[in-house]
Amino acid sequence: MPLTSVKKNGKRRAGAPDTPAIQSLDRGLQILEAVGKSPEPVSLGQLAAMLGIDRSSAFRLAKTLKRRGFLTTPSAGRDYVLGSSVWRLSRQYDWSxxxxxxxxxxxxxxxxxxxxxxxLAVREGRKALFIDHVTTSHVISISGQTGELVPLYCTSHGKALLIDFEEQDLVDLLGPKPLKVxxxxxxxxxxxxxxxxxxxREKGFATDESEYLEGVRCLAAPIRDRDGQVIASIGISAPAARFPREREREFAxxxxxxxxxxxxxxxxxxx
Structure with missing residues (x-):
C-alpha cells in the first residue's frame, strides 16, 4: 500500500509543527488519514515508514489512538483500522x-x-454548538454565528440542553471547580x-438574563425526540431593551x- 513518507534528515519541512506536543498531534492525524484512506489494515511498519520515525514511536502513537477508540486491530490482529470513535464523530456530524x-x-x-x-444548537461536550441561525432586519441584532460554541451553564441554549440534568450529572460534566464568570x-x-x-423543568424553557453577554436576553427550549430525550435546543436572542420581561410569556x-x-x-x- 503506498503511503506518503516524511523526510528523515531531521530538518523540519515547511509548515510542520515546531513543538513536541503539536508534532505528536500532527503525526496522530496523519495516522488517522492514512488508515482511513487505506483499503486494507495498515501495519505498524507502514505507519513508521510514513511518518519517518522508528517503530517504537509509531507504536506509542497508535497505542494512544487505540486507547481512545480512534484505531482498532480487528480479530486480534496487529494491523490497524479506524475505530468506533471515528464513526461516532462522523455520525454526530451527519446528525447535526x-x-x-x-x-x-x-x-x-x-x-x-x-x-x-x-x-438552533446541540451539545458539544461542555459547550453548546450553534448549528444554524436566522437573523432579522433589525439594525441592532444578536447574531451568534453557526459553528460558534458557547458555555452551557450561562446561556439559554446551554441550560435548555441541560434541563434534565441532576446535580451529580452536572458535576460529572462540568467538574467541581467554580464556574467562569x-x-x-x-x-x-x-x-x-x-x-x-x-x-x-417545571417551566419547559430556559432564559439567559445577561448572564453571558451584558445587555442581552435570550430564551430557549429543549427539542426532544420521541423518547423524551433532549437532542437539541432552539431559541431567540435580543438586546434586553427589546426583550422586556413582560414579553417572556409570549416569546416562550x-x-x-x-x-x-x-x-x-x-x-x-x-x-
Whole structure:
C-alpha cells in the first residue's frame, strides 16, 4: 500500500509543527488519514515508514489512538483500522447536518414571529454548538454565528440542553471547580445551576438574563425526540431593551411550540 513518507534528515519541512506536543498531534492525524484512506489494515511498519520515525514511536502513537477508540486491530490482529470513535464523530456530524435541514424552516418561522435572531444548537461536550441561525432586519441584532460554541451553564441554549440534568450529572460534566464568570449575573456554582435546572423543568424553557453577554436576553427550549430525550435546543436572542420581561410569556409560547414541531419532524424521520 503506498503511503506518503516524511523526510528523515531531521530538518523540519515547511509548515510542520515546531513543538513536541503539536508534532505528536500532527503525526496522530496523519495516522488517522492514512488508515482511513487505506483499503486494507495498515501495519505498524507502514505507519513508521510514513511518518519517518522508528517503530517504537509509531507504536506509542497508535497505542494512544487505540486507547481512545480512534484505531482498532480487528480479530486480534496487529494491523490497524479506524475505530468506533471515528464513526461516532462522523455520525454526530451527519446528525447535526440532518437536524439543521429539518429545523431550518421552523427556525425561519420563529425568527419571523418574534422579529429576533433565532438559533438552533446541540451539545458539544461542555459547550453548546450553534448549528444554524436566522437573523432579522433589525439594525441592532444578536447574531451568534453557526459553528460558534458557547458555555452551557450561562446561556439559554446551554441550560435548555441541560434541563434534565441532576446535580451529580452536572458535576460529572462540568467538574467541581467554580464556574467562569462572564457578567455579574453569571451562575457561579453547580448547586445553583442544579436548582435552576429543577425550576426550568417545571417551566419547559430556559432564559439567559445577561448572564453571558451584558445587555442581552435570550430564551430557549429543549427539542426532544420521541423518547423524551433532549437532542437539541432552539431559541431567540435580543438586546434586553427589546426583550422586556413582560414579553417572556409570549416569546416562550412561540419557542416551545416550534421546539415541539421540530421534535415531531425528527420523530417522523425515525419511522
Amino acid at each position: 447536518k440532518m437536524l439543521a435541514r429539518v429545523a431550518h424552516e421552523p427556525l425561519k418561522t420563529l425568527a419571523a414571529q418574534t422579529h429576533e435572531t433565532a438559533h 462572564y457578567t455579574k449575573n453569571t451562575i457561579q456554582s453547580i448547586r445553583s445551576l442544579a436548582a435552576e435546572c429543577t425550576s426550568l 409560547g412561540l419557542v416551545v411550540a416550534v421546539a415541539a414541531e421540530i421534535g415531531e419532524l425528527v420523530g417522523s424521520l425515525e419511522d
